[in-house]
Amino acid sequence: DTAVSQTPKYLVTQMGNDKSIKCEQNLGHDTMYWYKQDSKKFLKIMFSYNNKELIINETVPNRFSPKSPDKAHLNLHINSLELGDSAVYFCASSHGAKAFFGQGTRLTVV
Amino acid sequence: QQPVQSPQAVILREGEDAVINCSSSKALYSVHWYRQKHGEAPVFLMILLKGGEQKGHEKISASFNEKKQQSSLYLTASQLSYSGTYFCGTADNTDKLIFGTGTRLQVFP
Numbered sequence: 001d002t003a004v005s006q007t008p009k010y011l012v013t014q015m016g017n018d019k020s021i022k023c024e025q026n027l028g029h030d031t032m033y034w035y036k037q038d039s040k041k042f043l044k045i046m047f048s049y050n051n052k053e054l055i056i057n058e059t060v061p062n063r064f065s066p067k068s069p070d071k072a073h074l075n076l077h078i079n080s081l082e083l084g085d086s087a088v089y090f091c092a093s094s095h096g097a098k099a100f101f102g103q104g105t106r107l108t109v110v
Numbered sequence: 111q112q113p114v115q116s117p118q119a120v121i122l123r124e125g126e127d128a129v130i131n132c133s134s135s136k137a138l139y140s141v142h143w144y145r146q147k148h149g150e151a152p153v154f155l156m157i158l159l160k161g162g163e164q165k166g167h168e169k170i171s172a173s174f175n176e177k178k179q180q181s182s183l184y185l186t187a188s189q190l191s192y193s194g195t196y197f198c199g200t201a202d203n204t205d206k207l208i209f210g211t212g213t214r215l216q217v218f219p
Contacts, residue, residue, distance in 0.1 A: 033207065041195055042112070043152070043209040056206050090151060092207075098142065099199070099207055101151035 003027050006091050006102035013081055014110055021076045021105045023091030031055075032074040033099070034066060035090045043090070049074055081109045111135050113200050113210035120215045122188045130183040130213045132198030141174045141181040142199035142207070145192075152197060152209075155183075188217045 004025045013019050025032065033056075034046040047066045048056035054066065063079040074091060086109045091102040113134040120128050132141065140159050144152040156166075158174035158181060166172075170192075174181045181198055198210040 035209075041146075041212050041214070043197060043212070044112075045206070045208060048206060094207065098154050098157055099144075099152075100154070104151055 004091060004093055004100050004102040006089075006105050008105060009103060010106050010108075012108045012110065015081055015083060017081050018077070018079045019081060019107070020078070021089055021091075021107075023074045023076070023102055025072055025091075025093040025100070027093055027095070027100060029093040029095045029100075030071060031094045032068070032071075033092045033094070034074065034076050035092060037088045037090060037104070039087070047074075047076075078107075081107075083109050085109050112208060113198055115196075115198060115210040115213045117213060118211070120213060122192075122215065122217045124190060124217055124219055125187050126217075128185045128188060128215065130185075130196050130198075130215075132181045132183070132200075132210050134179045134200050136179065136200070136202060138174075138176060138179050138200050138202070140201045141172075142201070143170075143172055143181075143183050144197045144199060144209075145194045146197065147194040185215070188215075190217050190219065193217045 006023045030051045033048045036044050046060050049068045051071050052068045065077045068074045088104045088106050090104045092099045116131045142157045143155040146152040169186045172183045196213045
């Protein structure tokens with residue numbers, strides 16, 4: 001039974017399109033995150049939610065909008081996709097400070 | 111600000127030892143270590159909560175010097191399965207988990 005699951009695993013889309021990535025955790029954690037991992041493998045925090053409330057919003061373009069319908073779900077919607085958005089996006093949840101990651105979504109913008 | 115790890119990359123033969131360092135410019139409440147194998151998600155290894163604390167996981171151990179805002183990961187008698195990218199993660203008092211720059215470790219037979 002997967003603890004943190006993301007869908008889709010792969011996403012190939014054209015510039016200008018809008019896409020969403022879904023994330024669900026069944027660990028009962030209050031805190032969820034979105035991270036972006038670029039080609040250099042840097043893991044950069046984008047957003048953090050605690051019990052459905054946004055608590056961290058790093059310097060991320062407005063085209064990225066997280067949505068948390070309940071504390072088990074944190075989805076990421078991206079508008080007007082650009083080439084530079086190509087990366088692997090990881091969802092994670094944490095209890096205290098131990099994080100569990102989803103499998104990642106490899107987004108390729110062409 | 112992202113913690114800085116050194117070295118950026120390490121190449122080892124099986125059985126050799128390595129040390130990976132993590133340094134932060136901010137005060138730390140905890141340090142975490144994760145390993146990410148190629149094409150997979152990062153996996154939690156251990157967390158250190160107190161200054162001077164040391165912990166171990168298999169033949170991998172770590173120390174945390176709160177005053178120096180540094181942590182080190184020690185890999186002894188490395189195995190092929192240790193290959194991957196290691197990240198330190200640091201948390202401030204808001205539990206904001208920031209990851210270091212990463213250290214790529216390759217172990218060869």
